[in-house]
Amino acid sequence: MSFFGSSGGGLSLGSLNNTNPLNTSNNPSPTTNSELANDTTLNDPPTDGISDIDFSSTADVLAVASWDSSVRLYEVVNGQSQGRAMYNHQAPVLSARWSPDGSKVASGGCDNAVRVYDVASNSSSTTATQIGAHDAPVRAVRWAEMGPPGSGNIMLASASWDRTIKYWDLRSPQAVATVALPERAYSMDVSKSLLVVATAERHVVIINLNNPQTIFRTSVSPLKMQTRVVACFPQGDGFALTSIEGRCSIQYVDPEVNKQNTFSFKCHRRPAGNTSGSALNTTIVSANSRAETLVYSVNSVCFHPVYGTMCTAGADGTFHFWDKDNKHRLKGFNDVGGPITATAFNASGNVFAYAISYDWSKGYQFAAPTNVNTVRFHPVTEDEVKQRPKIKR
Known part of the structure; x- marks a missing residue:
């Protein structure tokens, strides 16, 4: 990829004092609860918190990873869902992803294990093959094409709290390679030849999958508080970062492009007192001691498979569709009744799935049996x- 230029000199990810805020007022119409009235609910959901969801690229089948130690697969037809398979880890599952050909589901979790479930051969089985392990919980798994695009060399990458990324070839019982990270992995994503890991202490690690064993560049997030999610653009030329402070940052790999186009914006915030009581984690901040704002973690980012537009979802129970290129919000939706922990579009982009669940931001004390755990x-x-066409002013 041409945007992987020289790695010398480091990459500055921009300053919050020098950003172009996204236009949140450009909504085509006010949002009402009736716009969510046709949203359907997952049948037979997990019994504990939902950590990750992912649609297959070849069929409308959703993988759901849960703190109840399960990965469940649901077929979704016209908004109606039916369970098709389930397998288990020995501890909470933190990540699950379909292989590019839709034949397998990979997952990682708090049992330190990386597992792969072969859908075709295990349709009636509740076990998955453990292909590897880390020395600490596995925070994220992603399938990635190593080497030049079109090579077909698909491997599985796993990122862990043991401060490593490991690459797995399903034909080998040992990791093909291990890459040391500066801190514990909090989030990882892959698109084309771009792999990005966000770690503790706000480090951002970029890897060019044409040379996957070497870190291309390490930087520090421009967001002032803990990173929550990293999500790569579909084109593989950049990524979005979010934090627990209700902010999202748009970043590009090419330093010159990044210098011109990077920006950060506030989202998933609301005035103090304007709450429904459904969001569980809030922080009250004061602006010049005149007004108070409730600030929520941005828990999920995903991109539309056709238009490339972006969705953010947060602990405030809302999700929003954004046009990052023209810097405005396309549509925002009201509180759905609880924190949103994960989101996904299906392959055609006509179904958007969002998981409503406790996001563990306040610890185990708030993991009550009465919490909602579902997908809509x-x-x-x-x-x-x-x-939409950019409006000239």
């Missing part, structure tokens, strides 16, 4: 997610 399916309209 929102029928996506073109008007909600398609980019």
